[in-house]
Amino acid sequence: MTVSGSCLCGQIRYELHGDDLRSSFLYQCHCSRCRQVTGSAANAVLVIPERNFRWLAGDDLVKHYRPESGSGASFCPECSSPAPFSDESGRTYWIPAGGLDSDIGLKVGAHMFTGSKAGWDEFSGPGQCFDEGMS
Ligand SMILES: [Zn+2]
Numbered sequence: 068m069t070v071s072g073s074c075l076c077g078q079i080r081y082e083l084h085g086d087d088l089r090s091s092f093l094y095q096c097h098c099s100r101c102r103q104v105t106g107s108a109a110n111a112v113l114v115i116p117e118r119n120f121r122w123l124a125g126d127d128l129v130k131h132y133r134p135e136s137g138s139g140a141s142f143c144p145e146c147s148s149p150a151p152f153s154d155e156s157g158r159t160y161w162i163p164a165g166g167l168d169s170d171i172g173l174k175v176g177a178h179m180f181t182g183s184k185a186g187w188d189e190f191s192g193p194g195q196c197f198d199e200g201m202s
């Protein structure tokens with residue numbers, strides 16, 4: 068299967084492909100950092116190996132905010148949509164699930180940091196809940 072993704076302004080575009088995409092890990096993190104980055108209750112991220120990922124456009128435009136400690140953000144400088152990013156080895160990619168252009172047929176597998184979720188965050192749905200990260 069092949070699923071494309073893009074940012075709001077369309078300058079950043081990417082593609083996920085592979086028969087094993089449906090067994091990918093999809094999670095949401097409800098921590099304060101992810102709330103700030105998304106402006107919402109949680110992020111939603113798909114974790115896939117490099118072989119399942121391809122940039123179509125705009126990979127050189129992506130801005131990375133990397134603070135000394137903790138997680139940062141990767142985003143389109145034009146429209147601020149979250150963008151895919153990889154770890155230092157480049158072997159794993161984190162894909163913003165909300166950026167996918169069509170349904171990938173996956174359910175959320177885990178909810179992280181539910182112990183510190185926003186007071187107004189009343190999420191429900193499938194997936195295991197973790198007070199903090201999974202590690
Ligand atoms: Zn954009």
Ligand SMILES: [Zn+2]
Pocket residue numbers: 096097098099100101102180
């Ligand atoms: Zn988080």
